[in-house]
Every structure is written in structure tokens, then in C-alpha cells.
Amino acid sequence: LIVLGIETSCDDTAAAVVRGNGEILSQVVSTQADLLVQYGGVAPKMAEEAHSRAIDWVTQAALDKANLTAKDLSAVAVTIGPGLSLCLRGFYILSGPGPWLCSSDFFVGVCKGREIARSFQLPIIGVHHMEAHTLVARLTDRDLQFPFMALLISGGHNLLILAHGLGHYIQLGTTIDDAIGEAYDKTAKWLGLDMRRSSGPAIEDLAREGDPDSIRFKSMSSPLMDFKCDCVRFLHLVAKGPVEVYVGPMENWKFTAISQLLDAEIPLSLASSHERSSRADIAASFQRVAVLHLEERCERAIEWALKMEPSIKCFVVSGGVASNQYVRARLDQIAKNKGLQLVCPPPSLCTDNGVMVAWTGIEHFQMGRFDTPPPADEPEDTVYDLRPRWPLGEEYADGKSEAR
Numbered sequence: 001l002i003v004l005g006i007e008t009s010c011d012d013t014a015a016a017v018v019r020g021n022g023e024i025l026s027q028v029v030s031t032q033a034d035l036l037v038q039y040g041g042v043a044p045k046m047a048e049e050a051h052s053r054a055i056d057w058v059t060q061a062a063l064d065k066a067n068l069t070a071k072d073l074s075a076v077a078v079t080i081g082p083g084l085s086l087c088l089r090g091f092y093i094l095s096g097p098g099p100w101l102c103s104s105d106f107f108v109g110v111c112k113g114r115e116i117a118r119s120f121q122l123p124i125i126g127v128h129h130m131e132a133h134t135l136v137a138r139l140t141d142r143d144l145q146f147p148f149m150a151l152l153i154s155g156g157h158n159l160l161i162l163a164h165g166l167g168h169y170i171q172l173g174t175t176i177d178d179a180i181g182e183a184y185d186k187t188a189k190w191l192g193l194d195m196r197r198s199s200g201p202a203i204e205d206l207a208r209e210g211d212p213d214s215i216r217f218k219s220m221s222s223p224l225m226d227f228k229c230d231c232v233r234f235l236h237l238v239a240k241g242p243v244e245v246y247v248g249p250m251e252n253w254k255f256t257a258i259s260q261l262l263d264a265e266i267p268l269s270l271a272s273s274h275e276r277s278s279r280a281d282i283a284a285s286f287q288r289v290a291v292l293h294l295e296e297r298c299e300r301a302i303e304w305a306l307k308m309e310p311s312i313k314c315f316v317v318s319g320g321v322a323s324n325q326y327v328r329a330r331l332d333q334i335a336k337n338k339g340l341q342l343v344c345p346p347p348s349l350c351t352d353n354g355v356m357v358a359w360t361g362i363e364h365f366q367m368g369r370f371d372t373p374p375p376a377d378e379p380e381d382t383v384y385d386l387r388p389r390w391p392l393g394e395e396y397a398d399g400k401s402e403a404r
């Protein structure tokens, strides 16, 4: 089994070829660093154009590096959501609980994937981007079995989930505003750091020079508790004995405008003109408090989940922010304290990549969830299954999801 994975859900154009046994044959990522500098963040329209320019050479390079042609592939896996919703164009309305509107960014990858699948009559697998961030941990750690806990921290998500099986996830926590990756990005921008490097690593490096206790940040706790529904669902799903109803609060994350979290003594407008040492102190203090915020929630969620599902052995941390060494070290400690093993994919597989998409495609393919090859004479106005808004844990259209 050899699968090509294609990823274009945000600002990276990525493709990879992976074997059914987990062997990575190639991995190619084209980033949009220049656009990030120019626009100070991801500009959906520009991102789409950059994907269009990159997609052909990125997929071809992935095949070339693997020493293969598309004829050698068994299937194509492509991210169909979730992702940038700013650039929703509304020209595709899909079935299901939607209406699902097409984000032009997905369109680039999905079109390419379908073009290859159509030309070579290959099955195609639509992949959930956050499931891919999760499942790539099962490629890098082949002993990782369901059920496990996972924290997904990235540019668009903070998700605490209990993974019961393929396509079967229970969400224990999510963000109510900015995701932690976005908080890193805003802080980097605010400190005037070089955006050509990814903002997260720039803060991580600068923070090494700073004093994490030098600046007081306001608490990021929020009293909101919109986990109730999921908790009830969770109890129904996993309770095997008398049900002990969870009554304590599970807070959501709040990373609203990072500037508001600083106590007023730092003139915000001056942040980027501070001496390097003061900026390092800000970076270190921001990082400490942001990660502390994760630690508290993970600790509570793990305790609670272990009561319900004592067979959990592993705590997966993935998504772009999981490539941060400080984040990994702190969460490793939390996992250890709770008797779990931390599983973190290598940094290059934490940020967006084609490998995670190919691998998730492989996992689904192996349980029979894939679409038959698009007909060779597929009309140009065919409506594709694209899901810019697609909560993790929601069933795939065919309802095939089960624990293994």
C-alpha cells in the first residue's frame, strides 16, 4: 500500500508519500514565509494563490523523491477540512449537517488530489486535518493504541481529546478565542520579531535568553464551562460501571489579544522597540504563562479521563506548537506525574505536513473508508466534499468509525 498525502488547508503546501507499514518515502513542504512578512499573517486570497503556484511542483517533487510515478500509488489522501474559513467563497454547498462552504484554499489540494486520482483511477480518502495531527503519532510510535488522550495545539486549535478509535474522538476541551499558536504569532509580531522565520520558533529562541518570572501576566483562566455536553456524551460512551457524574468545572482556554494579558506597566506601543533583553523577558514570561495554562487544563482532564478510562496509557501532544521544546518538557512532566507516557511526533511532523495526511489516509483505507476513483469523465462542476468547519469527532459521511 503506497499513499500520496496532500495538505493545503492553511499556509503550507505539503505532499508526502508513505507506505502502509509507515515508511516515509518522501516529504515536501512549501511555506509562505514571504507572504507572512508582507501581510503580517495568513492572507487567505494570497495563500490560495501561493498554493496554486506550488501544488504541481510540490506533489511532483514528493513523487520524484520517492522514486515513484503516480501509477505506483494505491490511493490519494487529501485534507478536506477544517481550515481557513476567512476566504469562504460559498460556491459549493454540500450535503450533511452543513451547509459546507468551500474554502478556496482546500480547493487547491482537493482539485490536485482528484486530478491524480481521476487520471490514474485511484481511490481517494478525504482527511480531517486535526485527526491527521493526532494520528501521525501512531506512525511515529507504532505501539500507540487506542484509547489515548491527546492535546492538539496549533495555529487554529487548542483541543483536548480522548481518542477512542479511528474517527471516534471525544472533545474534552477547546478554545473559546485564539488558539495558542495564534497567541505565539501575535506576540512575535508585537515584539517585532522576524516573521520570515515562523513566529513560534522565534519566540521559543528569544525566550531562552529571558527571565520567565520577570513580567506579570494576568490570569488566562475563564469561568466558562461549555464542556457539559461532551462530558455527558463521554459518560454514556465509556462508563462501564456505576457512573460517577463529573460535576467540577472544565474551563476553556482563553488567549484573547495577548496584549490585554499584560499588566499595564509595559507600554504596548513600545514593545518592539524595547531592548533585546526586555523583549526576551516578555517572550519568556509569555511562554511560561501560556504553557502553564495548558498544563493546568491537561492535568485536570487527564485525571478525569483516567477515572473513566483507566486503560489510557499515553498522552499525545501534536500540532505546530508541540514542536516547541519547552512545551514538550513541561507536558512530559504532567504526563509522568499522572503515570502516562508522553508521545510527541518529531517537530517536522508536528507542523503541517503531507505525511500526517497520507498516514491518516492509510489508517482509514485499511478499515475500508475511501471513495472510489472519480469517473474519468467527471463533469467540471462536480460538487466535492469540502469541510472548512468540521468538528473533530463528528462522524464521517459514511458513518464508518470504530475503535480498533
Ligand code: ATP
Residues within 6 Å of the ligand: 009, 010, 011, 082, 083, 129, 133, 153, 154, 155, 156, 157, 180, 181, 182, 184, 185, 198, 199, 200, 201, 204, 319, 320, 321, 322, 323, 324, 325, 350, 351, 352
Ligand atoms: P490548525 O492545525 O489549527 O489548522 P495550522 O495548520 O495553521 O492550524 P500548524 O501548522 O499545525 O497550524 O501550526 C502552526 C502554529 O504553530 C503557528 O501558530 C506557529 O507559530 C506555531 N509554532 C510552530 N513552531 C512553534 C514553536 N517552536 N513554538 C511555538 N509555536 C510554534
Ligand code: FE
Residues within 6 Å of the ligand: 129, 133, 154, 155, 319, 320, 351, 352
Ligand atoms: Fe495544522
